[in-house]
Structures are given as C-alpha cells and as structure tokens.
Amino acid sequence: MASSCSLRHNVCKSSRILRIHLQKSWPNRSFALNSAADQQPAVSSPEEIVIPRKKTWSKEAVLQALASTVKRDPTASDSRFQDDPYLTPKTSSEFKLFSLSQESGRNAAKYFINTYPKYFQKDYAQPHIPCLMPETLEAQIEEASEAALIERIRMRRVKAAVDLYDQLLQAGTSVSLNVTNQLLDLICFCGDHDLARENVPEQRNEETVGWSHHKTMFKIGCLFLFFPLRENNNAERIFALLSEPNTHSYSALIRGMVKYGAYSKAFSTYTDMLNNRLKADVHTFNALITAAPEVKEKYNEKWELIVDLLKQMAEQKVKPNLLTLNAVLKALRHCGTLGKSQAFPVISEMKALSIDPSLASYNHLLAIFYKTGAPIQGQTDILQEVMNEVSGKSFTAQDPDDGICISLQRLLCIYPIQNNGLKVYIFFMSSSTDIKQLGHANRQNLVEELLTLMAREKHNQEVQESFAECALDIKKIYDTGDRGKVLLSWTAGSLSDLISVLLAAHRRQDAWEMLKLFKTHNRVPSEELLNKFLTCVKEAGEVNQAVELVQISAGFCLPETPKLIQRVQQEFELTEGPKNADELKATSKKPGLPYHLSSATN
Amino acid sequence: IVSSQLFPAACFRNIHCTAACLKNRAARIRVGKGDKSVTYEQAYHPHHIGHRKGWLSQHTSNLQGEDGAAERVVEDVFIRRFMYGTFHGCLADEVVIKRRGNLLVICAVMIQKLLPSKFYFLIGYTEELLSHFYKCPVKIEMQTVEEKVVYKYL
Numbered sequence: 001m002a003s004s005c006s007l008r009h010n011v012c013k014s015s016r017i018l019r020i021h022l023q024k025s026w027p028n029r030s031f032a033l034n035s036a037a038d039q040q041p042a043v044s045s046p047e048e049i050v051i052p053r054k055k056t057w058s059k060e061a062v063l064q065a066l067a068s069t070v071k072r073d074p075t076a077s078d079s080r081f082q083d084d085p086y087l088t089p090k091t092s093s094e095f096k097l098f099s100l101s102q103e104s105g106r107n108a109a110k111y112f113i114n115t116y117p118k119y120f121q122k123d124y125a126q127p128h129i130p131c132l133m134p135e136t137l138e139a140q141i142e143e144a145s146e147a148a149l150i151e152r153i154r155m156r157r158v159k160a161a162v163d164l165y166d167q168l169l170q171a172g173t174s175v176s177l178n179v180t181n182q183l184l185d186l187i188c189f190c191g192d193h194d195l196a197r198e199n200v201p202e203q204r205n206e207e208t209v210g211w212s213h214h215k216t217m218f219k220i221g222c223l224f225l226f227f228p229l230r231e232n233n234n235a236e237r238i239f240a241l242l243s244e245p246n247t248h249s250y251s252a253l254i255r256g257m258v259k260y261g262a263y264s265k266a267f268s269t270y271t272d273m274l275n276n277r278l279k280a281d282v283h284t285f286n287a288l289i290t291a292a293p294e295v296k297e298k299y300n301e302k303w304e305l306i307v308d309l310l311k312q313m314a315e316q317k318v319k320p321n322l323l324t325l326n327a328v329l330k331a332l333r334h335c336g337t338l339g340k341s342q343a344f345p346v347i348s349e350m351k352a353l354s355i356d357p358s359l360a361s362y363n364h365l366l367a368i369f370y371k372t373g374a375p376i377q378g379q380t381d382i383l384q385e386v387m388n389e390v391s392g393k394s395f396t397a398q399d400p401d402d403g404i405c406i407s408l409q410r411l412l413c414i415y416p417i418q419n420n421g422l423k424v425y426i427f428f429m430s431s432s433t434d435i436k437q438l439g440h441a442n443r444q445n446l447v448e449e450l451l452t453l454m455a456r457e458k459h460n461q462e463v464q465e466s467f468a469e470c471a472l473d474i475k476k477i478y479d480t481g482d483r484g485k486v487l488l489s490w491t492a493g494s495l496s497d498l499i500s501v502l503l504a505a506h507r508r509q510d511a512w513e514m515l516k517l518f519k520t521h522n523r524v525p526s527e528e529l530l531n532k533f534l535t536c537v538k539e540a541g542e543v544n545q546a547v548e549l550v551q552i553s554a555g556f557c558l559p560e561t562p563k564l565i566q567r568v569q570q571e572f573e574l575t576e577g578p579k580n581a582d583e584l585k586a587t588s589k590k591p592g593l594p595y596h597l598s599s600a601t602n
Numbered sequence: 603i604v605s606s607q608l609f610p611a612a613c614f615r616n617i618h619c620t621a622a623c624l625k626n627r628a629a630r631i632r633v634g635k636g637d638k639s640v641t642y643e644q645a646y647h648p649h650h651i652g653h654r655k656g657w658l659s660q661h662t663s664n665l666q667g668e669d670g671a672a673e674r675v676v677e678d679v680f681i682r683r684f685m686y687g688t689f690h691g692c693l694a695d696e697v698v699i700k701r702r703g704n705l706l707v708i709c710a711v712m713i714q715k716l717l718p719s720k721f722y723f724l725i726g727y728t729e730e731l732l733s734h735f736y737k738c739p740v741k742i743e744m745q746t747v748e749e750k751v752v753y754k755y756l
Contacts, residue, residue: 082725086746087718094718101719105726113734125737132737 144168146179153182158190162234169241180238181248187235188256245276251284258287263294279316282324285309289327293334303338306331322358325350329364339368465505472502472510492523499529503536511536512545515552525553527560534567543572633756642753643696661701674701677736684732685710688724692716694750706732706740714746721746 058064077088081098089095113120117134125132144167152161161183168175239245239253250273257266270288273280280288292305306328313320328346332339343365347357357365475498495518502511511533518525530553537545546568553561630647631640646655659678663671678699685697689712698709708728712721725742732740 081722082742082744084745086714087721087744089718097719098722101722102726105723105728106730108723109727109730109734112731120734123737129737132734134734 144171144173146173146175149175149179149183153179153186156186156190158186161186162238165238177242177244177246177249180242181246181252184235184238184249184252184256187238188252188259247273247278247281247284250278251281254280254284255287258291263291266291267295280312280318282313282318282321285313285318285320286323286327289324289331293331299335299338302331302335303342320350320353320355322355322361325355325357326360326364329361329368333364333367343368475514492518492526495521495523496526496529499525500532503532506536508536508540515549519552519555524556524558527558530558530560530564531567534564538571546572631756636755638756639750639752640754640756641695641751645753645756656698658696659699661699681706681708681732684728688728694747704738706736706738707743708732708740709743710745712744712746713750714748 076083078095080102081088087098089098113134117136120134123133144164146168149161149164149168152164165175165180165183235253235256239249242249250269254266254269254273257263257269266288270280270284273284288309289306292309293302296302296305310320310328313324325346329343332343332346335342347361347365350357495514499511499514502508502514515525515533517523530549533549534546537549550561550564550568553564628648631638631644643655643658651657659674661671661674662668663674681699682697685708686693689710692712692715694711694713700707700709716724721744725744729740729742
C-alpha cells in the first residue's frame, strides 16, 4: 500500500513538473494554429544554388583513409623485434644480441632446409616463389662431359669439378684448353677447397657490427697453412697434364701460388714459362711483384728484383696498370728506407704512363712514410702534399685495398703527433667524401676518434667554425636512420666532445640542444663539460640558462651539482632575484642529492 | 568398411569403425577436486565458442564458395604441434593462427622460461622453416607472461 501511494505521489509530482515545463515553453511555440500553407517560404538568396559535382572516389580511397588513421609509433622498437616488454631490447648490446640470435635461428633453419630438401619440394604457391624453395646445389647435367664440367666450374664446386675432369681424362675425352684454364682459375682462386657455406653466419644487417665479414672469413681461409700443399697438388697436377699450357694457364698457376704463399715456386714457374718462350701478362707480373719481397731478405735485393721484373715487363711490352703501381708501393713498405727514396720516382713514372694513383696508393704511401710509433720529424710535408693531391678528387674503388676508412684511420694515427696536419685534415674531410658513405664496420670508432681529436685542442676561429660544421654533419648522421635503424649510437664521450666543439665555436644554441640529447639517450654528461658550458653561458650572461643547467645536473644526480650551484650563485647576479635563488634552493634540496651535500649548499 | 546385403535388391549398409570420439567429451576439462588450474581457454567448453571464447584459427575457407578448409585444418594441426615441440614447456596457452591474404600469423603467449635471445633464435628458426615449408610468409607474434595465467581451479 505504501508503495502504491508513493508511486502515485511520484506520478503526480512528475506530471506537475512536466506541465510546468510545458507551460514555460508554450509562449514560444505556437504550433497548433499555424498550417504549412501559412508558413513563409525560406528566404531565397539572390545567388544561384550551385549543385556540387558528384564526388568520385578512387578505388583505394577507403584504404587511404584507414591508413591515415595509423601512424608510425615512435616509441616502438624496431619491427624485427617482438612487441613485448620482456622481448624488447633496451640497450644496444641487447639489440645486437637479439638480432644476431634471430639471424642464427634463420641460418639453422636454412641448414635444415638445404640438407633435407625433399621435404620442402611441395609447391603450394601460385605463382611460384623461388626464394622459398630449398637451394638446389646439385648440378643438373649428370653425364661426364665438358658441359657438365663447365657447369660445376660455374657453381664453384671445386672438388666436383676436379673429379669430373679426372673422370673425363680417364675416359679419354679431351678437354679443351679454354675449359682447363677455367678450371685452373677456379682452383687457384678457391684454393682447392669448396668455399665454406654452412658455417658462416652471413652478415645481412649493417648493424650487426663486429660479426665476421665474408672478407675476414676468406682471410682466415687464406691463412690455413695446410691448404697450399693440397692446392698445389691439384693445380700443379692438372697443369702438368696440359700438353700445351699457354699464358693463361701459367698466369693462373702463378697467381694461385702467390695467393697461397708458395712464393719461390711461383718464381720457378715463371722461369719455366720464360724457358717455354711464352710472354707473361700483366696479372702475372703483378702477382710476382707482390711475391718479390717474400723471396729475398735484404732491402736492396728486394728492390732489385722488383726493378728486374719491371724491366722484363717493359721488354715483353706488357703495359703496367694501377694494380702494378699498388703492388710496387705495397712491396716498398717492406723495403725500409729504400722504400722512402724510391716511392716518389715510382709514382712519377707511373704518372708518365698515365696511371693515376688511387686511394690504395696513397694508403701505401702513407704507410711507407709513417710507421706507427716512429718519431716524425719534418714529415709534415708529405702529408700535406698527399692531402693536396687527394682533396678535390672523387675516388672510385679500383683496388681491393681501397678504402677510405683505412686511409682515414691511418691519418688519425698520425694525427696526435702533429698539429699542422689538422687544418689540412679538415680540408680533406670537408672537400672529399661524405662520412655517410662509410658503410664500414669501424665507422663508430672512426667518428668517435674524429670527435675526440677535434675537441682536444683550442684553435683559431675559422678552424673552430669548420669544426663546428663538421660536428653538425656528424650529428645528422647519428640522427638520421631510415626506418629507425640505429646507425650509430651516442656514447657519453662522443656527445661531450661534440658539445665542446660547438661551444668552442660559440654555437651556444646548438650546444644547448645537444645537451638535451643526454637525457633522451640515457647518457650522463661529465663535470668538465658542464663547467665549460657554464663558462660559456656566463660569457653570454644568460642567467636562466645557468639555472636550467644546474637543474639538468641535479636531474642526473651528479655529485658536482653543489659546486655548480655555488659557482652560479657567485658568478651570476641573480637579478631576477627571488625566483632564481628559490629555484636554486629547490634544486639543491632535490631528493636525489645526498643530504650532506644539500645541507652544504644552504 | 563392412557391407552387408539385407535384401538382394542392392541395398547396402556401411559401418564406420574408428575409435570412439565422443562429441560431449572433447575439449572439456571435467570438474575435479579443486587442485587443477585451468586457463580461460580451457575452462570454457566448445559450445561457448563465439559467446565467451574466440576462435583459435582464423581463415576464410569456411565462407560460402571458398575451398581449402580441410587443408587449412591439417596445416593448423601441424603448426600447433610444431610450436608445442619447438617452444617446449614455454607455451602458456593455445596458439592462435591467423591468415591474412598470403601471410600466416602465429600468435603465441609464452612463459618467460627462456632468455630473450633464445626466444629470438627459436622465432627466427620457426619463421624461416615454416615459410619454406608452406611457401608463404610466416610471422610470429609473441607475448610473454611470467606464469601461466590461471582462470580458475577445477
């Protein structure tokens, strides 16, 4: 009963409220009396009503609209990694470790796929995807014929090729000289063993720094001492089977011998060749020149041998090429002081034959003159001359020894010893290649060394300016990276050096922005950097920046924060008086600081 | 298959002989003493699929006019066994398999039993092997938890 009463009360109340509301709005609405006919038509504006064109959408419009809602997530880690906190790399070493382990997992899978290809033959894909099939390393042509031999040579399967060759000879089929020469080339290049495929984790990413390159793997392969014995057996044996070896065969044999360390044999083969009245080609001579320092002991004997070879080259009317020049220069490295005296004449003669020196030549040249650790007296000129030659030219890689990195590193070694080289060096950097093009593993070290050297000493204004430009370029390299790839990672040292360079050139604004990078990249600035910064700020008289600097320092909980605070309090007039002083006090009271230090500042 | 002739008028009756597959016992964990922990996936029975559970395998071959459903099932079975064996002891829950166009996405929740580098090794291995096996790109999306997520105890 009570509930129905209250219900009735509620209904009455609500209907009363409704009536009140309606009465309120009634004067404004008079819908009962008007009819549609009485209503005035809408006021027509004097302009024409323009009917818009029908909009047509392209076929991808929906997709584009959807795509515009999705942006790249800047906080996400690289797309290679799983999106999980446990599995996200937090340091650069973890980054490398995870990408390397993923790579090695892939290689393990590839091993299985290539070892048991019969399980992976079923082809579901329409159209066919060739990269997802197991690698067919089996030769197609089975019967013993020359074509089969050519195929195996092309697939670089040394053992199979040699076996097939023997088979062919035993069966009585003659193999043409051309093909035999190709086989000899293959053996002498590969050193009589199949190029190892399975055990080398390939370096597919540029970031997997520090992993072995193909090059180093190959070098290790070359250093195997037992290989030359086997190699020479096969190569020599096949060579002996040739009824009429020609220049090409001799050339291949000699080059192979030199490559695998059988130097004296190479020379005896060369003598054989001369006895057979055959002319050597330029590649043979290059190989022999490379081998010359190894067969003689004394410097002058080595040099005489090289000169002898060059004379024979002239007699046989074989034109030397760039590789000849580089081989001679490389050999001169082992000739001591004789090398220094002979290097320039060699270069001038080569220039007379219109052979331009390449980066490798300059590299060897510097190596001849600047032995690491030797005292440098009066050698500045050579460096400067080289710099003058090198600047303004662009280099293409023509020699396996070419490599800007190598020459730059050599320059950096010479660097600490002499100062005048500095200007020339910067000239070199700014006028020739871009550091960005260094796709080399040592790039990080190189750049860091460069920064340290630039920051080390104080120089005159224009040099500092050029340093600053260089530094900003370097900064760009650190920052840019397509698709978030980490090209170079900042270290505390490199950041500090860069900021010092910028400060020395009075580029305070740039330096200020760089300081912020410390926080973003989780690096801690050093005391000396902050002091330098403070001095610079003081010269400019910016009090606010000084206070901010102190706050940054406190944010890193650096132990020298109180000293900085004292400096600021003494050196700056806190004209905006209470505000700055308070801020300073607040900074000093921050919980991060050890309490006795904070009490000291008060 | 046994055929018997009841009448000479070519009437055959076949008997299907397999092991007993009871439809009302599949994918159900029966209530027990209360010491067995079950995950959400295990706790709900197959008739809850679509109501309280999602699907573990998502592809379009069950739509009208699409074929290949049986092949997808066989692939799924293989993939689940493969994942169970490769990441042995690490799976916290059933593997979810999604197919988008050509791409095969395997979503797994793992227990943090191995080091991340070991996980990445296995991920690289699985992706590569399954890509070559099924001739389509295979991606793994992995999430880790510290322990198996218990929904209730049965």
